[in-house]
Amino acid sequence: MASGPSSIIDDAWGHIPHSREATAGIGAFTRQRVERIISVSSGIGSTILGAQALVSALGQREELRGWQDVLLIAVFGTLILMITTCLLGRGVKLGAGTFAVVYVVSLAVWPLASVGSTLPATEAPWIWYLVNIATLAAVLAFTLPLQIVWTVLAPLLFGVVRLVQGGFEGAVLYAVLVDVSFALILGGVLLSLGWVLRSIAVGVDEARAQAVDSYARAAAADAAEKERVAVAALMHDSVLAALIAAERADTPRARTLAVGMAREALTRLANAEQDAREGSDAPRSPAGVADDIQAAAREVGVHVAIQRQVSPEAPSVPGRVARALVLAATQAIANAVQHAGGRGLSILVDGDERRVRIEVRDAGEGFDLAGVPDDRLGIRGSIIARVAAVGGTADLRSSKAGTVVVLEWPAAAARRTAPFDGDVSPAAAEGDVVAGPEEDAS
Structure with missing residues (x-):
C-alpha cells in the first residue's frame, strides 16, 4: 500500500547520487576528513621546515x-608542489610522492655535488632539515x-652520505649518529601518528556503516510490519467483517447491512494501491467529521442520528486525523450493530477549543476486554492504534448495561501529529491505551 511519507522519502532518495564515487564517499566519511587534516597539517609544517632549509641552503x-x-x-620545486597540493587538498599523493622520490635521489647524488666541501662536521647541511619532510x-x-621503508631509508641514506662526505672522521661519525637517531625517532612518531589516525578513522567509518546498515534493516522490518498490520486491519475492517455479516444476516x-459492508470492502480493496490517506488532507471542522461519520455509517447500512455539541471555538481537524476518527468510529458503530444488534445506539460529536x-x-450486554485474544484487530488495530497514530486517544467502558467507546483528539496534537496514511503502527497497537467496542470472533 502506498504511503505519503514513503513517497516523500523515495523522492528525496532519488536526488542522492548513487555513483561509485558517491557510494565510496559515504563509506569513508571520517577517513576523508582525517586525510584532509593530515594533509593541511603536513603542508603547514613543511612550509616552516622548508623555509628554514632554504635559508640554510642560500647561506x-x-x-x-x-x-x-x-x-x-x-628539491624545493617539488617541495613547493607538495605544499601546494596539501593545502589545496588536490593531487596530494602525486605531489608528496614526487617530493619523496626526488629527495632520496638528491641524497644519493649529494656526495658528487659536494666534493671538496669544507662544511664543519658539527654543522648540518641544508638538506638535513628536509629528512623528516621526506x-x-x-x-x-x-x-x-x-612508508616504513622511507622512514628508515631517508635518515640512513643521509648518514651514509655525511660519512662519505666527511671521510668517516670521528667528529663526523658522532654528529651523524645524533642526527640519524633524531631523524629515525621523529620519523617513527610521524609514521605511527598517521597510522593511528587512519586506523581510528577506518574503525569509525566501519562502525558508522554497520549502524546505517542496521538502521536500514530495522526500517525495512518496521515498514514490512506496518504493511502487514495495515493489510490485516483492512481485511478485518472490510472483507472479514462483510463475510461475517453476510453469514449472520437473517433479517432484512x-x-x-451486509450488502453495504460488502460494497465498502470492495471499494477499499480497489483503492488499496491508490492514495493511502483515502481523501484530502484539507482541514475538517468537527461538524464535518460528524457528517462523514453519518455518511460512513449509512454506507454500511446503519441510519442513525448524530448528536452534535460543537462550539464555535472548536479547532479544525487535519484531513488525515478526520479520516482516522471516522474510520475508528465506523468500526465502533459496526461492532455495536453486529454484537449488540444496534440496541440503544447513539453517537455524540463534541468539540470545543481544547479537543x-x-x-x-x-445498550448491548457488553463483554470482557481482558478476554479478547491479542490477535484480534477490531479493537487494537482498527480503533486504538488508528486513533493513537494521529495523536488521539481511545477509551472503552463495557458492562452489562452496554458499551461506550470514546475517541478524543486534543487540539495540541495538531503540532505533533505525523502524516497518517491508514497504516497502523505496531508500536501503537502495543500501547497502553485500553479501548474498543465489542469485537467479533474473527
Missing part, C-alpha cells in the same frame, strides 16, 4: 657550481610498507 653554498642550482630547483611525504603518498436489516470528542454508545 652555505657547499655544492659545486652547476650542482647547486639543479639541487635547489629539484618521511611525511611518504606517509601522505605511499602504502604502509613503503442485517442483509442490508474533539466522539462517543459511540450501545
Whole structure:
C-alpha cells in the first residue's frame, strides 16, 4: 500500500547520487576528513621546515657550481608542489610522492655535488632539515610498507652520505649518529601518528556503516510490519467483517447491512494501491467529521442520528486525523450493530477549543476486554492504534448495561501529529491505551 511519507522519502532518495564515487564517499566519511587534516597539517609544517632549509641552503653554498642550482630547483620545486597540493587538498599523493622520490635521489647524488666541501662536521647541511619532510611525504603518498621503508631509508641514506662526505672522521661519525637517531625517532612518531589516525578513522567509518546498515534493516522490518498490520486491519475492517455479516444476516436489516459492508470492502480493496490517506488532507471542522461519520455509517447500512455539541471555538481537524476518527468510529458503530444488534445506539460529536470528542454508545450486554485474544484487530488495530497514530486517544467502558467507546483528539496534537496514511503502527497497537467496542470472533 502506498504511503505519503514513503513517497516523500523515495523522492528525496532519488536526488542522492548513487555513483561509485558517491557510494565510496559515504563509506569513508571520517577517513576523508582525517586525510584532509593530515594533509593541511603536513603542508603547514613543511612550509616552516622548508623555509628554514632554504635559508640554510642560500647561506652555505657547499655544492659545486652547476650542482647547486639543479639541487635547489629539484628539491624545493617539488617541495613547493607538495605544499601546494596539501593545502589545496588536490593531487596530494602525486605531489608528496614526487617530493619523496626526488629527495632520496638528491641524497644519493649529494656526495658528487659536494666534493671538496669544507662544511664543519658539527654543522648540518641544508638538506638535513628536509629528512623528516621526506618521511611525511611518504606517509601522505605511499602504502604502509613503503612508508616504513622511507622512514628508515631517508635518515640512513643521509648518514651514509655525511660519512662519505666527511671521510668517516670521528667528529663526523658522532654528529651523524645524533642526527640519524633524531631523524629515525621523529620519523617513527610521524609514521605511527598517521597510522593511528587512519586506523581510528577506518574503525569509525566501519562502525558508522554497520549502524546505517542496521538502521536500514530495522526500517525495512518496521515498514514490512506496518504493511502487514495495515493489510490485516483492512481485511478485518472490510472483507472479514462483510463475510461475517453476510453469514449472520437473517433479517432484512442485517442483509442490508451486509450488502453495504460488502460494497465498502470492495471499494477499499480497489483503492488499496491508490492514495493511502483515502481523501484530502484539507482541514475538517468537527461538524464535518460528524457528517462523514453519518455518511460512513449509512454506507454500511446503519441510519442513525448524530448528536452534535460543537462550539464555535472548536479547532479544525487535519484531513488525515478526520479520516482516522471516522474510520475508528465506523468500526465502533459496526461492532455495536453486529454484537449488540444496534440496541440503544447513539453517537455524540463534541468539540470545543481544547479537543474533539466522539462517543459511540450501545445498550448491548457488553463483554470482557481482558478476554479478547491479542490477535484480534477490531479493537487494537482498527480503533486504538488508528486513533493513537494521529495523536488521539481511545477509551472503552463495557458492562452489562452496554458499551461506550470514546475517541478524543486534543487540539495540541495538531503540532505533533505525523502524516497518517491508514497504516497502523505496531508500536501503537502495543500501547497502553485500553479501548474498543465489542469485537467479533474473527
